[in-house]
Amino acid sequence: MSIMLKKWNELAEVKAELAARDWFFATSGNLSLKVTDAPLTFLVTASGKDKRKQTSEDFLLIDADGKPVEDTHLKPSAETLLHVEVYRRTNAGCVLHVHTVDNNIISDVYAQNREVVFSGQEIIKAFGIWEENAEVRIPIIDNYADIPTLANEFAKHIDGDTGAVLIQNHGITVWGRDAFEAKKHLEAWEFLFSWQVKRLLLQRAAVPLVD
Numbered sequence: 001m002s003i004m005l006k007k008w009n010e011l012a013e014v015k016a017e018l019a020a021r022d023w024f025f026a027t028s029g030n031l032s033l034k035v036t037d038a039p040l041t042f043l044v045t046a047s048g049k050d051k052r053k054q055t056s057e058d059f060l061l062i063d064a065d066g067k068p069v070e071d072t073h074l075k076p077s078a079e080t081l082l083h084v085e086v087y088r089r090t091n092a093g094c095v096l097h098v099h100t101v102d103n104n105i106i107s108d109v110y111a112q113n114r115e116v117v118f119s120g121q122e123i124i125k126a127f128g129i130w131e132e133n134a135e136v137r138i139p140i141i142d143n144y145a146d147i148p149t150l151a152n153e154f155a156k157h158i159d160g161d162t163g164a165v166l167i168q169n170h171g172i173t174v175w176g177r178d179a180f181e182a183k184k185h186l187e188a189w190e191f192l193f194s195w196q197v198k199r200l201l202l203q204r205a206a207v208p209l210v211d
């Protein structure tokens with residue numbers, strides 16, 4: 001099996017799992033998986049498609065400039081430049097971007113802080129941090145309509161082979177050394193967002209939280 005087909009199947013598997021969580025509302029979301037380092041090429045979801053569907057036109061191979069390697073009628077994700085920024089700056093192997101109601105609410109509620117901080121949650125171990133009362137934080141950036149501007153702002157927060165950025169009222173972009181790690185981190189962030197949203201609702205309902 002060619003490396004391309006192997007990577008295609010791997011990315012298709014991740015996409016099917018995230019689709020099963022119903023994380024691809026209204027064609028939102030885009031995923032990518034690195035195929036080669038030199039030259040850099042990666043598979044990215046085709047733009048505007050329903051990512052819950054599985055077809056032979058789900059992905060296309062992209063170069064280091066974010067352009068299709070071969071002639072195709074398919075358009076790469078509108079947010080391909082964000083994936084390019086990660087692969088150019090790190091040894092990451094996978095980038096996942098989803099819009100969920102929880103990540104949109106959290107990105108807006110904490111927008112003024114420019115970040116969200118979580119501590120003391122067991123799920124934080126998913127990030128490989130095992131200290132007691134460990135703290136994790138995720139930056140929040142403005143949702144610029146101009147993609148190069150959004151990519152530039154996003155790139156300021158890329159400082160390792162794993163990471164994540166919330167785009168206000170838009171979604172989350174997470175990356176990892178491989179698909180397994182990127183998906184694990186994405187699920188951990190979405191768990192934390194969902195937990196915090198429900199906690200805020202309980203507080204708002206004046207339901208005493210048992211401390």
Ligand SMILES: CSC[C@@H](O)[C@@H](O)C(=O)COP(=O)(O)O
Nearest residue numbers: 026027028029030047048077078
């Ligand atoms: C309807 S989702 C809005 C899109 O602009 C974008 O935010 C997104 O996540 C999907 O865009 P795509 O070009 O299909 O990768």
Ligand SMILES: [Zn+2]
Nearest residue numbers: 028029170171
């Ligand atoms: Zn998006």
